[in-house]
Amino acid sequence: MNRRSSPGAGQWFTVVILVGTSLFLLIKLFQFASLRGNYPTGLTVAGVTVGGLSPGEATNVLTNRYIEAPVIIYHGQDRFEISPADAEFELDLEAMLSRADIERTQQDFWAGFWGFLWGEPVEVTPVELSATHNREALRRVLADISALMDEPTQPAQPVPGTFSFQYGETGTITNIEASFADIEGALYRASNREARLIVEPSNPERPQINLLTRLLVNSLQDYEQITGGAASMFVMDLNSGVDEIAINADLPMSGMDLLKLPIVLETYRLLDQEPTLTQSSWISSTLSADLGNEGANQLLRFVAGQDDPRLGAELVTQTMQRLGLVNTFIVLPYDSDPPAGTVRPSTPANSTEEVRTLPNPYLQTTAEDMGTLLSMLYYCAEGKGGTLMAVFEGDISQTECQTMLAFMLQNKIGSLIEEGVPQETAVAHRHGWISDTHGDAGIVFSPGGDYVIVQFLYKPDWLEWEISSPLLANLSRATYNYFNFDNPYLADARTN
Template identity: 40%
Template sequence: MRRKSGIIIWLVIIITIPALFLTWQYVDYRSASRVLPAEMSMAGLLVEGMTPDHALNALEVAFATPVEVTYRGQPLSLSPDSVELRYNAEETRASLDEILAARSGFDGFIAHVLRRPPEPVDVPVAVAFSEERLAGFLARIAMQYDQSPQGPVPLPASLTFRPGEPGYELDVESSRARLAAALTSATERQVELVVRTDEAPPLEMDTLGQLLQSLLDDHASLIPGIFVKDLQTGDELEINADIAYAGLSVLKISILEETYRILDAPLDPEITEWLSNTLGVTSSNFQANLLLRDVIGEGDGYRGAENLTGSMNYLGLRNTFMVAPYDEVGALTIVTPANSRTDITTEPDPYMQTTPLDIGLLLEMIHQCSHGGGALMTAYPGAFTADECSQMFEWLAQNRIDSLIEAGVSPETVVAHKHGFTGDTHADAALVLSPGGDFVLVVYLYRPQWLEWEESSSLIADIAAATYNYFNSTQ
């Protein structure tokens, strides 16, 4: 009898303990069911441990909060009402109840007992907005904040350039997708709009032309002739560059070129002295004529002028000629396209003429030749070497006057040039080796009857400074 009683007691214990455990687990399960389970989210908001009412209220607060928007750092705000955003709490509650019901019952209780982690679930949230209103918001933002690229602007007061500015354009489609996601999110309520950037336009020769023209506008009745060439890109700027001007001492550049075409380096001391005095500060017309007579003209100065003219024409410089040596007169002049114009005239010397364009191209030929190529070597095979053309450059670089083009560039910049002037015409023509790039600059100025040195020298220096700043705008 005792043995039977002991068995009954043990059976009761065995049944009671699991029953008590399951009862305790069920009570705990029912208690846990009053709040939302782990790994549950709604519109990006983690609602684990919240009651359903608390979660739905948190969503309502979130959807009523404006979306913080930025356009390239500019803070903006998008009000939910402005896009007719509507949050349907009842529909959202129905979706939540449906998911909770699927997790309840025996399977849910067993999962709780076994401490099986629930699968992540994102409860659908009933929220909508007006696509049309959102498109209108983006259109207003684009209209207010988008800007087209702005080109560089000349600054006459400083002879410099204000850099160009990039353009900005709202990427409407990409930004719309970001805003739509933020409007329907309870947590990610900040949006950086997608903005495309268009690079700022580069500084171009036309802008330099605007700056130079602004300088020239202050000098009434002056007829300027300007030629600029970028020796890296080949870009050119011309202001009256094909007008005929008096050749002046600037034409001694062509005498230099012809001397090296005819003679081989090294030159004998006498020729060297003639070149030094012809191209240096003294700018001797007498010794220039010796080169015309004894080197280019085979003993005849007029033939030297004729040969020089023929060579210039052969090089394509058809507006450049000499019919007589310096300080001499010729029997006639030469008709060229430049001096045939009837719309403008500088009353050029009838015996020697050129244009800023012709002289600029001749300087470019010397520069190219010093690097082993170019028109001089093509037109006269074997007549020039790179070393001879480099010597021509050095001759021009020794002409130091600390005025005109030299006065407009930095002290360390190499300026190989030849200047010249008469009462009504002043000029300077240069190859300039600057840190930002090598360039040709030729400036002729003409004023009827008389041109003051104070006016021309400062204007040419300003033109040189503006041109130098163009090539060195990033230095």
């Protein structure tokens, strides 16, 4: 039997496999060695794969993904592209690539080669993003978008001819502070660099008192231009105690029946017990009805402590002075002629160069004085202290203040302040009129807040009721509607 001396096919196949494998491994080993200066397979820097890249190539890729790629910001449906440079966004490439080099140099050669062969990382720690930005610079960018896209709120406005106000229109406002988290998140992402601004509705604010002031001023100026007369008005928000309107409120005006209120106040200050039935009748007629002036003059006699109403008037005036109401005085009782030599008191109001209103020389006040007195009475009745309680401690009580207001609430005339508010609204007021001057001063207890309103109109020689009554009612309506903005009194305004 002959034995074959040459290798068989199987042996040749094995040799080929071994040689081929060796050549493949040698080639791959050479490739791996030549790429040994690049970053290891699977390494990520700031979420970007840089395996197999040189530091220069990695720098280009990171710059492209983070610096050159814009961030998309949505304001509602509107799309804006901003450059990261606008937010002064900067990559700390040196720090990140330094950590990447550490990963490269610390990797075991043969473990790295094995990962290179299979395309899988072996014990490679990702390098986290290291970057900074300037929040104030970003804020300026967002503020520019906000200024361009936000819709301003339209403020409330008077409704022409109605003495009421209409709601303003809702706008939009960008909440920049609340938007930072989403936008900065997009800025620090390598992909999906989109974010949304938080856009909120901007509701119109309740109208400020200057809106009511404009409406009142316009109406009173029209009256003065048409009639050649003078108008004076004072409004105070009793809830805030600080918001007020004073339109010619320091003009001296004839006191008329409005100054019966200080007479009753002085009466209660001097009473050391409940008023008698007769005294109560005098108080009622003085505050709540047009039954002549006898009740007021009788109270002046009580104040004087003798049958001298003129002395009582002097004492009432002194009380007004103590309260700081320096423009208010009563020299004579009602329906009396001045004795020879009677001198008109001088006040800051009537000492100006030109007094346009020709007030009664012996019975004067101003809208501001009357409004201030009413506010004192209100706070006393509400148990909130105030000037009356401070100046006349122990001489005037909360119950007495409440009683005075109760009498004034019975003063029903159906016009002037009352006509400008709903019938069910409580109005504690005292009105008065003479040939050339009409006025009303009161406290309105409305659902939207309590307030003082004092109105005076003067016209030389004769003031027609057809002129004064609708105007004073309309001004009262405008004031009521300001304080009750959400539920205005929409009765048809009377025309002058």
